[in-house]
Amino acid sequence: MPIRKRRQSPPKFTNYRNYRPYLRIDCLYSCAYCEIFETELNGEYSFHIDHYWPKSVHRFAGLKNVYSNLLYTCETCNSIFKKAFFPSVIERLAGKIVLNPFKHDVDAHIDRSKPEWKSKDPFGQFNIELFHLDSFRNCRKRSLRIQSQRMLKNSILDLRRIEDDIRKARGAGRRDLVFRLKTARNECLEVISDAKWLLGRKHGKEDFRR
Numbered sequence: 001m002p003i004r005k006r007r008q009s010p011p012k013f014t015n016y017r018n019y020r021p022y023l024r025i026d027c028l029y030s031c032a033y034c035e036i037f038e039t040e041l042n043g044e045y046s047f048h049i050d051h052y053w054p055k056s057v058h059r060f061a062g063l064k065n066v067y068s069n070l071l072y073t074c075e076t077c078n079s080i081f082k083k084a085f086f087p088s089v090i091e092r093l094a095g096k097i098v099l100n101p102f103k104h105d106v107d108a109h110i111d112r113s114k115p116e117w118k119s120k121d122p123f124g125q126f127n128i129e130l131f132h133l134d135s136f137r138n139c140r141k142r143s144l145r146i147q148s149q150r151m152l153k154n155s156i157l158d159l160r161r162i163e164d165d166i167r168k169a170r171g172a173g174r175r176d177l178v179f180r181l182k183t184a185r186n187e188c189l190e191v192i193s194d195a196k197w198l199l200g201r202k203h204g205k206e207d208f209r210r
């Protein structure tokens with residue numbers, strides 16, 4: 001994924017918390033650092049607004065309510081790992097820069113093609129260590145996400161095949177196919193429901209068929 005663009009154009013607020021609904025959308029309902037989704041934690045309430053340039057540092061105080069300085073992040077990345085970190089000049093030269101998906105091409109520094117993320121350079125390594133991006137928890141969630149996406153893709157392909165068959169069929173054969181379509185649709189919904197349950201462990205299993 002190249003450098004992300006902010007697509008929301010919120011009005012100017014004097015309280016940064018008002019940007020939250022816009023940030024959620026721009027950050028795709030996921031943490032800007034570890035990319036965990038709301039549905040993989042306890043929903044929206046597990047997420048914070050991070051100030052890329054920390055608001056507690058006097059020289060960045062003017063950026064407190066500036067939308068481009070805000071990121072939607074999980075509480076762990078924000079409160080436990082990043083906190084008020086900002087690198088000194090020497091640290092920056094050593095690769096200690098927090099990768100911001102709206103400023104940096106994260107894929108140039110971290111290989112994210114597999115559930116286990118690997119650094120490509122010192123910048124990537126620094127971020128993997130700072131945010132524990134290769135922790136068991138993160139790798140497991142990514143793996144489950146990929147597995148669910150694959151199952152869903154297969155279910156959708158099944159649905160399309162049956163729809164094509166129905167278009168061509170006549171009489172009793174058509175009725176059988178409509179029945180198969182309904183069954184496949186329910187299986188598809190089951191996959192979505194299971195994925196939500198697997199990824200957001202504390203959410204109950206939802207029945208989307210009602």
Ligand SMILES: [Zn+2]
Nearest residue numbers: 031034074077
């Ligand atoms: Zn995170």
